[in-house]
Amino acid sequence: MSERWLPQTEHEHAVMRVLTSIRAVSDAMERMHSGMKGDMDMNASDVAALRLLIIRERQARSVSPRDIARHLRISTASTTKLLDRLVDSGHVERRPHPSDGRGRVVVLTEDARNAFFRVFGERLRAMRTVALEYDETELAVIARFLDDLCGAMDPED
Amino acid sequence: MSERWLPQTEHEHAVMRVLTSIRAVSDAMERMHSGMKGDMDMNASDVAALRLLIIRERQARSVSPRDIARHLRISTASTTKLLDRLVDSGHVERRPHPSDGRGRVVVLTEDARNAFFRVFGERLRAMRTVALEYDETELAVIARFLDDLCGAMDPED
DNA sequence: TCAGATTGCTAGATAAACTAGCAATACCTC
């Protein structure tokens, strides 16, 4: 994931190691999510949509079907079907948008929240346990690095 | 991505910030990859398989159709079709396994390597530039943290 | 040596994405 560039100095080697580790974490995350499609009898997109809803809910930001389409990079038609599945399975509800008559607001049901944390809870705890091994100064450096990286990777969303 | 657990101390807040950032990086990575399906006229699985091949090649480890099926969590039947697509598009070749008559070894073509870096090269450079801002000590801490996290998330692969 | 696993494949069914086009609503410019 960072070839055609051969690290020369020790500093550059350290850079390469970090980028390799980032890739590994990212892959582990992806497998964790795709593992959920088994655990929750759902496909990857549906899980990704659920995750978006969980995250936005924490930020007190509403989610429209359009937002889901953009985030998952699928068409609005596919998003309609996706929402139909999630509504049928009782994970979300469609509500009218308070100010835009065309739009909808998609909200999680309590069942969906419970199911999500039943599946993810254990791994989230494991991740927290790892992070707690690091002191505040270290965590601050790590968080800053990750945020910088995020900015470099994709300036949108 | 880490709720139903309210951070109390400043240390716990730092932990939560880091886990939030990790999720953001992971999502950015996912969007970067799914963006590739547009850039390279490919679907997400095909790109993921290509990435596996790139990574394993660097490690001088061979990749079988079975490996791809396991890594992507899809059936071997789907993997056969996936490989058919990649072979047809000239990205990979199937070779006989040197010691196991049942198996195959999947290898990248030079075209695939070129296409991959044409699409990813710029972003990889941007990521390296970010990482170079950090000194070796910081990078070491970050890498160790990421590896620890990876172990906590999924012990396999 | 031979019973049981494993590998990669085919065939057919199912699921999930796509494109095109719709009515309803919002926005912008006169």
Place this chain on the structure above:
DNA sequence: GAGGTATTGCTAGTTTATCTAGCAATCTGA
């Protein structure tokens, strides 16, 4: 305001990618 233009979420029909089941060939271990 009134008109045209954009946007939203939906339906319909098509295409693509997955799945399950089962196959022959090969490997492994008792």
